[in-house]
Amino acid sequence: MAWASAPGKVILLGEHAVVFGEPAIAVALDLRTKIRIDGRGTSIMVNGEPLQEKLHLPHVHQALALTGEPWGPLDIRIESAVPRASGLGSSAALSAALIAALQEARGLKPQPRDVARLAFEVELAVQEGRASPTDTSTSVAGGAVLVDSVKGPGLLWDLERGGKHWFLHRLNLAKPPALVVGHSGERAPTGQMVAMVHERVRRDPRDLQRIRSLGALAREGAKALSASDFRGLGQLMDRAHADLRALGVSTPRLDELVHAARKRSFGAKLTGAGGGGSIIALTEHPNDVAAALRTAGCDPIVASVTPRGLEAGA
Ligand code: PMV
Secondary structure (H helix, E strand, O other), X not given: OEEEEEEEEEEEEOOOHHHHOOOEEEEEEEEEEEEXXXXXXXXXXXXXXXXXXXXXXXXXXXXXXXXXXXXXXXXXXEEEOOOOOOOOOHHHHHHHHHXXXXXXXXXXXXXXXXXXXXXXXXXXXXXXXXXXXXXXXXXXXXXXXXXXXXXXXXXXXXXXEOOEEEEEEEEOOOOOOEEEEEEOOXXXXXXXHHHHHHHHHHHOHHHHHHHHHHHHHHHHHHHHHHOOOHHHHHHHHHHHHHHHHHOOOOOHHHHHHHHHHHOOOOEEEEEOOOOOOEEEEEEOXXXXXXXXXXXXXXXXXXXXXXXXXXXXXX
């Protein structure tokens, strides 16, 4: 029997900007996807139910192909506490854990950089080439990760694809912040939002300015996070939300949730691709923020940053 587990994530700063080579910061959350693989049997179960073909099968197919087919009959059990399609990196956690569990099943010891690279390949194939390695690398590394197009201190690994080069760095966290995630109940495919922003930036130089501003906020945020300056980090998050809004990726519902969360937070913003999905709030009062979000009609998740990235064994 082989097993692996990997956490979900949130992007604190730099979404969309990272697609243009600007930096982004993401943190791993204490919500995990766990996988067990048995050599016997031929079933794939997700949270006790048979696998949903559209949601999980493309990831399973890609992971099997990337870990060296042919595979005999396999019994794969997936248990995930990461909510799907919420901007919390559920597919990245699935890809990373699946690759590592399959490597364990082959008798190999999964290497973090190698799993990060292969899990990114899975995401690229499933999302038709529209993905940065932020989610998958954060899931593998755990803790806080800075993604940049240039190399800096704390380098974990680098990844190249289609003429783009990403450097993944460890950000040290003395005291991990509390985060509250609120889902808007709206959904928009990441690829569609990325394409929309590309089009806007091509047409309007003010949108390119906003991308640069989001990158600068992420760079400052990396310093604030490393210094445990949550007040400063919260202010940067508020400013990033304003830029994301001006870029056209927020929605009235996301704005409403951000507004509700801010009263008891250092800062709050949409996280991930936008057009729906989730907001995050950085706070010392997670229960108050959760209550405010509940009043605003959503079902919040109080999460903390976990230093535990990919884990695997046999
Ligand atoms: O939808 P999410 O949480 O995976 O975030 C997408 C972040 C983008 O910067 C918009 C795209 C990317 O691949 O980095």
